[in-house]
Amino acid sequence: MDHEEGIRLRKRALKPIETKREKIHKLGAEEEEEICWCEKEINNEEEPLSPSARLFHEPNFNVHIIAIMGCVTRINPDVIKPRLFHTLLNHPRFSSLLVVDEKNGGKMKWVRTEVDLDKHVIVPDVNHADMESPDHFVEDYIFELSKTSMDKSRPPWDLHLLNVKTSQSEAVGIFRVHHSLGDGTSLISLLLACTHQVSDPEALPTIPMKKEKQDSRKGEFGGFWGWLFRFWLVLQFVWNTIVDVFMFMATAVFLKDSNSPLKGPPGIEHNPRRFVFRTVSLDDMKFIKNAMNMTVNDVALGMTQAGLSRYLNRRYGENKKDEEGSTQKKNNIPNKIRLRSTLLVNIRPSAGIQSLADMMEKKKGSEAKWGNWIGYILLPFTIGLKDDPLDYIRKAKSTIDRKKNSFEAIYTFFIAEIVLKLFGIKVASALSHRIISHTTMCFSNLVGPLEEIGFYGHQIAYLAPSSYGQPHALMINFQSYVNKMTIVLSVDEDTIPDPHQLCDDIVESLRLIKDALLHN
Structure with missing residues (x-):
């Protein structure tokens, strides 16, 4: 046809x-x-x-x-x-x-x-x-x-x-x-x-699926102690969820991130965005992942924290350039700086690209569903100069493991839904905008194909997703593709006038973390 x-x-x-x-x-x-x-x-x-x-x-x-x-x-x-x-x-x-x-x-x-x-x-x-x-x-x-x-x-x-x-x-x-x-x-x-x-034009890309990790300690207990251990895990989830929902509500009411060179002013969502990206070796990230027994997402967050710390130290140092000794090696970052990322999470499980392909081909029995079920996760970033670059990775793993033991995204989704039903779209929009604008940035990590792919016969060299229109001056996306990882920055240039430098700092942080592992 x-x-x-x-x-x-x-x-x-x-x-x-x-x-x-x-x-x-x-x-x-x-x-x-x-x-x-x-x-x-x-x-x-x-x-x-x-x-x-x-x-x-x-x-x-x-x-x-x-x-x-x-x-x-x-x-x-x-x-x-x-x-x-x-x-x-x-x-x-x-x-x-x-x-x-x-x-x-x-x-x-x-x-x-x-x-x-x-x-x-x-x-x-x-x-x-x-x-x-x-x-x-x-x-x-x-x-x-x-x-x-x-x-x-x-x-x-x-x-x-x-x-x-x-x-x-x-x-x-x-x-x-x-x-x-x-x-x-x-x-x-x-x-x-x-x-x-590319190797098989009839085959869809292979996208790795998330595997639920079993707690290695779970098999160590049986009987009463096994029951007690499971009860303790439930308490952890309940307590973490209560704390996270409280922080969500506090952020909506009064709790703001520290003013920093990365935080944009009110109305930032209306500004145009500069998109810059770098491609690094996914194998390097997997080397760190395997050596430290963690996930690629842990490594991505850790190197981002390290890169942001390098960048902010330089920017704060420029503000202190009249002071003697304000160099990149000196710690110019204020103590206890609060910097968080808002993660907008679709809590609906993905049906996978095969179901989407079947749907587009109008095949019966496709399980593809569509629509936004958006929950919020507020992810705190550790900002500061570390003597050991591996500390950024360790802290990232600790933060993510803590967030995995919480129903934060589900409960924040229901809170937003209740506000929408009771007070209407204007109030719900104001609440969502307030939550996001009280944080500093947005961060995401997407898993891509394991093999080379073609878009209607055109072989893809890289993928770099991002967005604009959000009330953040900075958005950082990681996108894997075969053996490469693309780091994409969407920035407001009035707030971040040197996005290429920020991108370089994140890439350099990966090198420093890998070198620290090789020399340990």
Whole structure:
């Protein structure tokens, strides 16, 4: 089936937006989130927005997700467009408009529509002769893109194809999606479900699944002592959850992070963002992981804490440059600095990219579900100069292990839902904004494919996801891909004028941690 024939079929399957339906589906928050797309009629033209999706359309939460894809070869738009039509557009969200139902109290809903791919797949005319640096050109292009919002007259996503040879790729694709379409992890999973292994074009990528670690101490006890041990674990979960929920409420009311060179001022969510990234060896991170009996996520958090400490020490040192001896080696960081990251966690388990691929192929029995069930985790960062670089990793593992023994994300999700139901979207938006703006940054670590993949026949060199529109001056994302890890920074340049230096500090911290292990 060619592209034109596909459009004709879709026109017959979908009714115009102006079509009036006699009955609008009325779903509760839980019910509308639990929709399994494969069980819905594909031509169902209207769908109410979930509470979380409505939140991302508030003026202070107009968040867009960016996925930068470097390609090994030049990108052919004529190959991309027909493949998008038969995959991504089969997902109802990517072929629906956001419509405000004025007759029904201004409620928002998704309405299926025809999609003109020429308006979604953007191929700018690039003048290579006037280009001083291809890397800076791509960086500036994304910076200018972050100044804009989605056109409300069409589904809120687009794909920009830049046939510009950079230091890491022959071409760059920039996939931009409004956050109301889904959470970041689900959207990246959907993107990966559109790819296939280079070595086997019929096979989807292999994404490692999280394995629940059994407590090594559990088998040491039996009978009464085993029961006592399990009771102690339950108490740990209860106590940790109580403390975390209390800190969540305190942050909503009064508890703010320390003012630092990384913390942005009020209104930061409206500023454009500079996106910079570096690629490091995933094998180096796994070496540290295995040597210290921890996870890659522990290593990512530890090297981030070390990099932020190096950067802040330099920035505070610049403020003290008139004082004698204020150098990078001297500790210029204030005592007991409070710096936390907000993690927005989708507490709904992911069905995996196979289910998403089946859904896009309209296969019956797909288990793919969609929607944001967002909980909050407030992750404290250890900031300060350490004599032993490994201390950053040890502290990161301790912090993450502590957070694993808590139901913080679940309870904060329910708190947000209760606020939404009792006081409405405006109050819920204000609460979420207050929580995030009282912290310093956002941090995430996404697991990517184990093998080389191709996006509709275009081999991927790297993946670099991030976002803009959040009330933070700094967002740090880690994205693994085969044997590489890409560190992506989204920054407000008024707050962080030297993001490349910050990125270098994180990379240098990885080297110092690895060297410390080798010399132990």
